[in-house]
Amino acid sequence: MGMIAIAIARIHNLFAVVMLTGIFSLLGAAAYVIMDAVDVAFTEAAVGAGISTVLMLGTLALTTSEEKPSPKKNVVGALIVVTITGAVLIYGTLDMPHYGDPLAPVHQHVADRYIGQSGTEVGLPNVVTSVLASYRGYDTLGETYVIFIAAIGVLAILGRVRFPRRREEDIAEDDAQKTPDETARETGA
């Protein structure tokens, strides 16, 4: 995954970059499967590797598939900032509990009840669905609204019904052909 990330940063052909981001998402999905998070992996594969790749390709079809060569900027400064940020993030992970640690704080709070009680309280075999749709119904409702708003936003910006634009001379021609009577009617006389 690291190699793909470096390749994405280095390659200038945007079509290849889009394909590589799709592969990156697919590898991410595989990593989730290894960590037994099948539902998350499913979403990552469908959304990250599938839909977003297609949407990026759609955007490329509208623009261009070759990155514009940017003028040489302060590469060293950017590298320093990225290195420091990465180091801080890695330092932050040192305090995290080990993977699968049953004493981790995340397993101490509500997870016990979800795993222990959801069979009798909700009655679904898939605990993930119980948590998503029932215990955390508000969050999922919010997510649905996010998707809804995203679609509304795209529609508001791009989705207007497009009428074939009349050129100036066509309009002038039409006006010239009109009888004075028609012009008077149009101006609301």
Add this chain to the structure above:
Amino acid sequence: MKQKIILRVISKFLIPYILLFALYVQWHGDFGPGGGFQAGVIFAAGFILYAIIFGVDTVRVVIPAVVTRLLLVFGVLLYSGVGVAGIILGGNYLDYNVLAHEPTHGQHYGILLVELGVGITVASAMITIFCTFAGRGPEDPEEEV
């Protein structure tokens, strides 16, 4: 891509199975991995594949823009409506226990409807977004931006 006969034939074979798999993921989300979100995306992927191969205008014949926009709203309203139904039947908002006589049955119905709402919204949102993007075509340089 309309002239690629292999793509046309293969996609026609694949699309029914994609839609069927999406429905399986939708209704089987209670028992296995999956649910409304994933099902919606897969369902939309079937339509998007069709749009890529046969063109956006052909898809708009199958599922017109008005239909996707109505479904977009319908999914959200279905989810919210389940919550309101909980209030009307004497519970809290999004409380499924009161939807049926048995609390677990109520939970079952509630989750099924809620997931359906999510699936419908996600599917129509994805189809809408893709079709508005792809339906524009390369930008006409003469046109105003």
